[in-house]
Amino acid sequence: MKKIKYLVLAVGLMFSTTSCEDYLERYPLEGPADQSYFTNASELELAVNGCYKGMNFHVSDGMPLPLLLDNCTDISWDRNNSAWQQIGKGAHDSNNGFTRSVWNESYKIIGRCNFILDNMNKLEGKMDATLYARYQAEARFVRAFMYHYLIELFGGVPLVTKTIGIAESQIPKSTKEECATFIMNELDEAAKNLPNSYDAKNNGRAVKAAALATKARTALFNAKWDVAAKAAKDVMDLNTHKLHANFGELFSYRGQTSSEIIFALQYLKGTLTHGTPQNFLSRNAQGASNKVPGQALVDSYECTDGLSIDKSPLYNSRDPFKNRDPRLDLSLAVPGSNYFNFKFETHKDSVKTINYTTGARIDNQDAIHAFATYTGYCWRKYTDLTDKDDRSNSELNVILLRYAEVLLTYAEAKIEANQIDQSVYDAINAVRQRPTVNMPAIKAGKTQAELRSIVRKERKYELANEGVRLIDIRRWKIAEKVMSGNFLGRIPKGLLAAAPAIDENGTPDYSKVPNRADMRVVELRIFNPNRDYLWPIPYIETVTNKALVQNTGY
Numbered sequence: 001m002k003k004i005k006y007l008v009l010a011v012g013l014m015f016s017t018t019s020c021e022d023y024l025e026r027y028p029l030e031g032p033a034d035q036s037y038f039t040n041a042s043e044l045e046l047a048v049n050g051c052y053k054g055m056n057f058h059v060s061d062g063m064p065l066p067l068l069l070d071n072c073t074d075i076s077w078d079r080n081n082s083a084w085q086q087i088g089k090g091a092h093d094s095n096n097g098f099t100r101s102v103w104n105e106s107y108k109i110i111g112r113c114n115f116i117l118d119n120m121n122k123l124e125g126k127m128d129a130t131l132y133a134r135y136q137a138e139a140r141f142v143r144a145f146m147y148h149y150l151i152e153l154f155g156g157v158p159l160v161t162k163t164i165g166i167a168e169s170q171i172p173k174s175t176k177e178e179c180a181t182f183i184m185n186e187l188d189e190a191a192k193n194l195p196n197s198y199d200a201k202n203n204g205r206a207v208k209a210a211a212l213a214t215k216a217r218t219a220l221f222n223a224k225w226d227v228a229a230k231a232a233k234d235v236m237d238l239n240t241h242k243l244h245a246n247f248g249e250l251f252s253y254r255g256q257t258s259s260e261i262i263f264a265l266q267y268l269k270g271t272l273t274h275g276t277p278q279n280f281l282s283r284n285a286q287g288a289s290n291k292v293p294g295q296a297l298v299d300s301y302e303c304t305d306g307l308s309i310d311k312s313p314l315y316n317s318r319d320p321f322k323n324r325d326p327r328l329d330l331s332l333a334v335p336g337s338n339y340f341n342f343k344f345e346t347h348k349d350s351v352k353t354i355n356y357t358t359g360a361r362i363d364n365q366d367a368i369h370a371f372a373t374y375t376g377y378c379w380r381k382y383t384d385l386t387d388k389d390d391r392s393n394s395e396l397n398v399i400l401l402r403y404a405e406v407l408l409t410y411a412e413a414k415i416e417a418n419q420i421d422q423s424v425y426d427a428i429n430a431v432r433q434r435p436t437v438n439m440p441a442i443k444a445g446k447t448q449a450e451l452r453s454i455v456r457k458e459r460k461y462e463l464a465n466e467g468v469r470l471i472d473i474r475r476w477k478i479a480e481k482v483m484s485g486n487f488l489g490r491i492p493k494g495l496l497a498a499a500p501a502i503d504e505n506g507t508p509d510y511s512k513v514p515n516r517a518d519m520r521v522v523e524l525r526i527f528n529p530n531r532d533y534l535w536p537i538p539y540i541e542t543v544t545n546k547a548l549v550q551n552t553g554y
Contacts, residue, residue: 040123041132044120044123044127047115052142052204054109055145055265056272060082061275061290062278062392063276063291065467066467067276069469070467071084071085074294074482076292076294076297077374080290087099089523089524094538102535103538109142110143111163113139113142113146118162137192137193137206138205141214144183144186145214145400147159147179154537156174156178158548159171170546176222180224183215184219187212187218191208194211206263209235209241212235212238213231213262213409214263214401217405220413229419232407232410236406240259241259241261244434248330251382252386253386253396256397262400264399265398265400269393273395275392280378280381281340281378282365283365283371284340284344284362287383289372291379292377293379294489295489295519298328298332299500302324302439303325304323304324304325309324309502318495321335326437327437330436331381332464334377335376338356342355346490348493353367374522375489376489381465404463405459408459411451412456415452428442449504457506459472461506480529481507482507483527484525486524488520488521491520535551536551
């Protein structure tokens with residue numbers, strides 16, 4: 001499959017500066033200048049490509065932001081003693097390097113988009129009108145997409161919608177609601193001129209469904225239930241996307257062309273790659289196992305009868321991974337499973353395991369290595385055997401939007417608006433009953449509270465390790481509950497004696513499990529509800545921009 005190759009422009013696209021000095025107004029001879037850009041459609045295309053490329057920024061360990069965000073939540077953990085780990089355990093401040101990186105890189109991309117939108121009128125009437133409108137829509141989409149991340153992570157932010165100079169740089173925050181309104185309006189405008197699909201050489205560009213899906217997500221995250229339901233329904237009515245039959249395949253090279261994928265970060269060896277497999281994989285698979293899911297996520301998945309493990313007769317504490325929602329094993333590597341052609345076993349007494357490729361018994365690094373997964377589990381999503389020999393240079397695209405999320409957005413918005421009808425059940429059941437998942441259908445007649453519980457758990461099972469969990473636990477106001485206390489791994493030399501109690505959000509409570517004290521305490525986390533529902537604005541930003549007020553508690 002061909003992908004668009006993102007090329008870096010020869011000029012910085014963040015700001016256009018002027019001076020009263022004639023010398024400083026001269027155009028540089030070594031490349032294009034702000035004053036002369038754009039002169040043709042090819043230059044405009046390169047500029048738009050540069051905006052897409054910027055979205056692939058790697059905050060940590062050669063990985064894109066969506067695959068890191070869940071490490072700041074109750075379902076995953078980053079072993080590296082880094083600024084990213086500090087966020088997860090509530091020990092971060094306004095000098096945190098990773099929050100600063102997300103802020104800086106986001107505004108770089110926004111600056112590039114602003115430059116394009118401010119200067120592309122030089123080509124109006126001089127190039128194909130449809131292509132002109134499409135490039136404009138793509139720039140507006142990317143800018144809106146970056147703002148939708150910023151406001152969910154930081155709250156209200158400076159809403160910069162044009163190229164600015166130093167004299168204009170003292171900009172206060174707009175409110176989160178003002179930013180959300182701008183984002184949704186921009187996405188409406190972008191959707192008008194984005195196509196439903198592209199030819200193969202342009203795969204990776206934003207389509208109409210991407211704008212509508214981002215609008216639906218933004219509206220949902222900001223409790224605009226009717227808007228979210230309408231935008232999600234608009235995506236559904238396009239009939240351009242559908243669920244992929246094989247859930248696990250979505251996160252492999254075989255699934256890259258799936259019509260379920262609405263928008264994804266594009267990677268191509270020789271141009272841009274990421275190091276996700278190296279960070280996710282087990283020690284036997286020669287990975288670092290430094291981004292790992294926790295026991296609480298494992299125990300939240302239902303049994304195949306649709307009941308939680310504390311209520312299902314199918315759950316056996318001596319064989320806890322049997323009879324479980326298939327998405328557990330398709331999203332995570334659990335003990336006893338085949339993972340990268342090794343028998344994955346993390347019981348500390350299992351000093352030998354099987355290499356399925358050779359049939360030989362080998363030393364089990366997942367039990368004896370000092371830095372084997374601390375929780376006893378690994379992530380399976382985005383680990384493809386194709387990357388076996390080059391684990392730090394994967395070209396597997398990283399999904400930002402997919403159709404399953406749209407269906408769950410539609411369902412949740414309708415539930416919260418108390419507009420419950422058969423379409424809500426149909427949306428949830430479509431996700432639950434794709435062929436490789438095939439969980440029992442949710443039957444009609446549920447209360448609003450019951451459906452709220454169902455859709456929240458579905459988002460957890462379906463979208464784990466895809467970068468939305470942090471925003472979910474914040475907007476549901478459960479972060480202070482799920483992020484406080486110990487982040488736990490499996491019992492190193494045993495199993496839980498009984499199932500924990502599972503609450504309405506799918507969160508386990510181990511207080512009545514007889515051998516809970518044997519569980520591995522991976523990290524002690526603190527969550528301050530008066531502070532930690534937002535990230536801090538980087539300290540340097542509040543120093544240089546005196547109009548910018550820091551978020552509460554930082």
